[in-house]
């Protein structure tokens with residue numbers, strides 16, 4: 011089973027699953043290694059608390075690493091919410107703690123989370139998606155605090171018609187720029203299988219973008235389920251493996267102490 015490098019526990023405001031439950035499920039699935047990546051979105055207004063209790067998180071994760079070391083290798087990660095105006099704080103968090111791996115994700119755009127319908131109000135779906143990619147591009151250009159860009163087309167999970175009318179070609183100008191910046195900066199692209207269980211029938215980002223990244227020379231590819239509960243750990247990983255191979259990837263990437271390591275797909 012491929013290693014799942016995007017997992018949440020009850021350290022995330024939107025998960026009720028104790029870390030040990032996630033770990034036990036990963037062991038059951040035969041994963042040799044996982045990375046726990048709980049949410050930390052700073053300076054956002056939301057009904058859910060997305061700030062991570064970092065002083066408590068590290069000792070808890072270290073304890074689990076030791077407890078399960080015979081059965082599975084646990085990397086300590088984080089999913090940082092990217093925003094340009096907090097670049098200093100993001101750098102501080104990423105350098106202050108000894109993370110193995112950092113996902114950079116765009117969850118809030120113009121102070122709104124596309125998870126809620128307000129983000130789409132007053133915009134056509136295309137305008138909303140375009141805005142999401144524009145902001146993502148400016149963030150990957152400006153910020154360096156992460157290892158892999160999480161769920162690049164996350165916004166299509168929540169659009170009024172989801173991905174029914176969504177085509178990479180409509181946003182190719184912006185998406186290609188995002189991919190080129192990642193490659194040039196040595197950042198990875200994440201294949202997030204959450205898209206499958208959100209009913210998109212595609213990962214985030216979609217196959218066309220994953221293939222385009224490879225075509226442009228992208229080699230650093232991470233894989234994660236974005237599971238907030240144990241039933242979604244490793245979700246559709248075999249399907250992801252096949253589609254990534256079709257895109258031309260032979261390896262995927264895991265991280266330890268913020269350094270990439272390559273594993274066979």
Ligand SMILES: [Zn+2]
Nearest residue numbers: 089115160161
């Ligand atoms: Zn996310």
Ligand SMILES: [Zn+2]
Nearest residue numbers: 016018089236
């Ligand atoms: Zn996540």
